[in-house]
Amino acid sequence: MKVMKFGGTSVGSAERIKNVANLIVSRGRNVVVLSAMSGTTNTLVEISDYLSKGNAVGAKETLNALEIKYAGVIAELYSTSDAVQEATEAVAKSISFIRGLNERSYSSLDAKEILAQGELMSTALMNIYLKEQGVKSVLLPALDFMRTDKNGEPDTEFIREKFNESISAHQDAQIILTQGFICRNAYGEVDNLQRGGSDYSASLLGAAMHADEIEIWTDIDGMHNNDPRFVDGTRPVSELHFEEAAELAYFGAKILHPTCVLPAKLNNIPVRLLNTMDPDAKGTVIYNAGATHTIKAVAAKDNITAIKIKSGRMLLAYGFLRKVFEIFETHRTSIDMIVTSEVGVSVTIDNTSCLQAIVDDLKKFGTVTVDKDMVIICVVGDLEWQNRGFEAEVVNALKDVPVRMISYGGSNYNISLLVRKSDKIKALNLLSERLFNK
Ligand code: ASP
Ligand code: MG
Numbered sequence: 001m002k003v004m005k006f007g008g009t010s011v012g013s014a015e016r017i018k019n020v021a022n023l024i025v026s027r028g029r030n031v032v033v034l035s036a037m038s039g040t041t042n043t044l045v046e047i048s049d050y051l052s053k054g055n056a057v058g059a060k061e062t063l064n065a066l067e068i069k070y071a072g073v074i075a076e077l078y079s080t081s082d083a084v085q086e087a088t089e090a091v092a093k094s095i096s097f098i099r100g101l102n103e104r105s106y107s108s109l110d111a112k113e114i115l116a117q118g119e120l121m122s123t124a125l126m127n128i129y130l131k132e133q134g135v136k137s138v139l140l141p142a143l144d145f146m147r148t149d150k151n152g153e154p155d156t157e158f159i160r161e162k163f164n165e166s167i168s169a170h171q172d173a174q175i176i177l178t179q180g181f182i183c184r185n186a187y188g189e190v191d192n193l194q195r196g197g198s199d200y201s202a203s204l205l206g207a208a209m210h211a212d213e214i215e216i217w218t219d220i221d222g223m224h225n226n227d228p229r230f231v232d233g234t235r236p237v238s239e240l241h242f243e244e245a246a247e248l249a250y251f252g253a254k255i256l257h258p259t260c261v262l263p264a265k266l267n268n269i270p271v272r273l274l275n276t277m278d279p280d281a282k283g284t285v286i287y288n289a290g291a292t293h294t295i296k297a298v299a300a301k302d303n304i305t306a307i308k309i310k311s312g313r314m315l316l317a318y319g320f321l322r323k324v325f326e327i328f329e330t331h332r333t334s335i336d337m338i339v340t341s342e343v344g345v346s347v348t349i350d351n352t353s354c355l356q357a358i359v360d361d362l363k364k365f366g367t368v369t370v371d372k373d374m375v376i377i378c379v380v381g382d383l384e385w386q387n388r389g390f391e392a393e394v395v396n397a398l399k400d401v402p403v404r405m406i407s408y409g410g411s412n413y414n415i416s417l418l419v420r421k422s423d424k425i426k427a428l429n430l431l432s433e434r435l436f437n438k
Contacts, residue, residue, distance in 0.1 A: 004029045004215045005202035008038035010276045014076035024189035033180045033199040034120040036118025048111040056103045083132040119179035137175035146183035160208040188220040199260035221275040222284030225297045239290035243413045246350040251378035295381035304374040310344035313365030345417045373421040384412040397434035
């Protein structure tokens with residue numbers, strides 16, 4: 001059995017829901033994980049934002065618009081009155097739950113419950129549609145088996161046990177449907193795996209059931225070798241190593257959520273990125289093998305800030321880096337790139353909410369320089385250090401672009417370069433030309 005996950009746009013309208021239903025039925029008995037219909041989670045965030053600000057009218061108006069949208073989907077999707085009634089009741093349950101919340105007693109728990117309604121509605125609509133088509137589908141509530149622990153990390157033991165129990169109770173089901181994104185936390189409260197977390201759900205469930213494969217269905221034909229928004233003529237990469245995919249997902253390839261890779265990698269389950277608009281296209285497979293000795297893709301991560309700390313005291317001193325890193329730890333800010341020399345260290349961060357405090361603390365140890373509006377360009381492939389020439393080629397491609405930092409050798413799979421935001425498109429294009437269009 002496989003896990004097939006469909007994102008918001010894949011189930012974004014009645015027509016798309018029908019297409020996806022046909023697609024999953026044609027592929028046999030599998031676990032199907034759905035996101036909320038596209039736009040819904042954002043609308044739910046907006047509603048909860050209004051409530052948290054005490055604006056009940058704003059919340060109500062936004063909710064009414066959502067209700068109308070779903071009524072339209074229901075009217076278009078079903079042909080029998082039983083299905084219309086069942087779907088109307090399922091949606092009404094979510095809408096009236098939100099409508100019943102009081103802005104005066106509103107809490108962060110309510111916010112999480114509001115967000116959960118998107119996936120609860122999309123899966124209910126799909127399940128009712130499949131049943132209307134005569135498909136034996138079963139909807140397993142993710143809240144029964146997706147759970148996080150006290151650190152907010154997935155409780156993989158619990159998930160494995162409960163999910164397998166749930167599946168085995170439905171041996172005769174043709175399709176096993178469940179919600180992505182939503183879970184309960186260690187206190188039993190409704191929670192979620194963070195925005196975009198449906199990919200993570202799919203991967204965790206794939207790992208829990210030892211799936212043959214985890215399929216992530218979107219509306220692009222796999223992970224491309226460069227960002228198609230900025231570079232013409234990009235191509236899907238047919239194979240990626242888990243580590244390469246993790247780097248690309250983290251450094252900007254939006255098609256896959258970075259957290260998705262680890263559970264699949266740990267359990268050695270291939271992840272396949274497929275396109276609902278072109279289901280027979282090969283897409284990208286992410287696994288433990290694949291081509292070696294090649295550069296496979298380039299990605300860019302925006303909104304990066306570089307911080308340089310220069311200090312004569314660093315020279316021949318031990319413990320200097322620890323002190324520097326402790327400052328970032330204290331301010332709960334993670335570091336992406338790091339390069340050092342004997343007299344200084346440069347790091348990059350993408351979360352600048354504590355930038356001023358970090359800089360103030362760092363000034364105790366040296367002279368601090370901050371460069372904002374930077375971009376990390378990440379080149380991914382089999383870059384094991386004994387493979388000759390790749391780093392030269394990358395640096396050469398960028399010979400006309402000012403490069404602020406270069407990081408190589410941190411893993412066997414990546415070279416990262418920090419450039420100005422204004423040079424990003426130029427850098428991406430130069431790399432494609434040099435690396436892929438030879
Ligand atoms: N619906 C959630 C979101 O929009 C989860 C997901 O789509 O992966 O973030
Ligand atoms: Mg997504």
